[in-house]
Amino acid sequence: MEKIHKPKKVFVQGPISPEFVSKSIASHQSKTAIGAHAIFLGQIRADQKESGVVTAIEYSAYEEMAEHAFHEIREKAFARFELTCMHIYHSLGTVPVGEISLFVFVSSPHRRAAFEASEFVVEEIKANVPVFGKELIGENGAYVWKENS
């Protein structure tokens, strides 16, 4: 039977805490068909820019379109890989350097599907989801707009 995957809330305000990540892991202990989890965590890097060092990224999004895009990525990943479940969380608002702004969590009976699906999902998010980021620099309100390569 085809499983229907309901759209899930992806955006969270501010950084994603390590406690949230560990609770997500714990909540899968009852799903005993799973043999492999793959987790990707995106962390804010203190990049050196011409005008100074990045202290935080302020994220915004075309939220409605982004939620659709996240849903499409989920559907593609479920169609392509043998997955038991999948969760994506992305920050909005300000995330200081060293903190987590993206949490991708895929679970499968076997490791290969988990590895491959996590990479696929992260690359799709970077390329196809309308999220915008201002890299804040120093204390004086300077910033540059981030662009995924």
Add this chain to the structure above:
Amino acid sequence: MYYGMLAEITGHANELWNSDENLTVGKFRSQILEKYPALREKKFKVAVNQKIAEDFAPIDPSAEIALLPPFAGG
């Protein structure tokens, strides 16, 4: 609707666009560049009703149009 750096250039996040019935994404691009010449130096995609649209795509008069600067998720 304008997002990210593009909202800074246009000075607002939303605008009502009046146009004739045969608007396409390509025509809209040239109209918007005429109104905001500073956008010429910027890379952006156009989304019509939340889908990225190519220049030949028609735009319905009631459509929601968004100008999207380069994505930065992750």
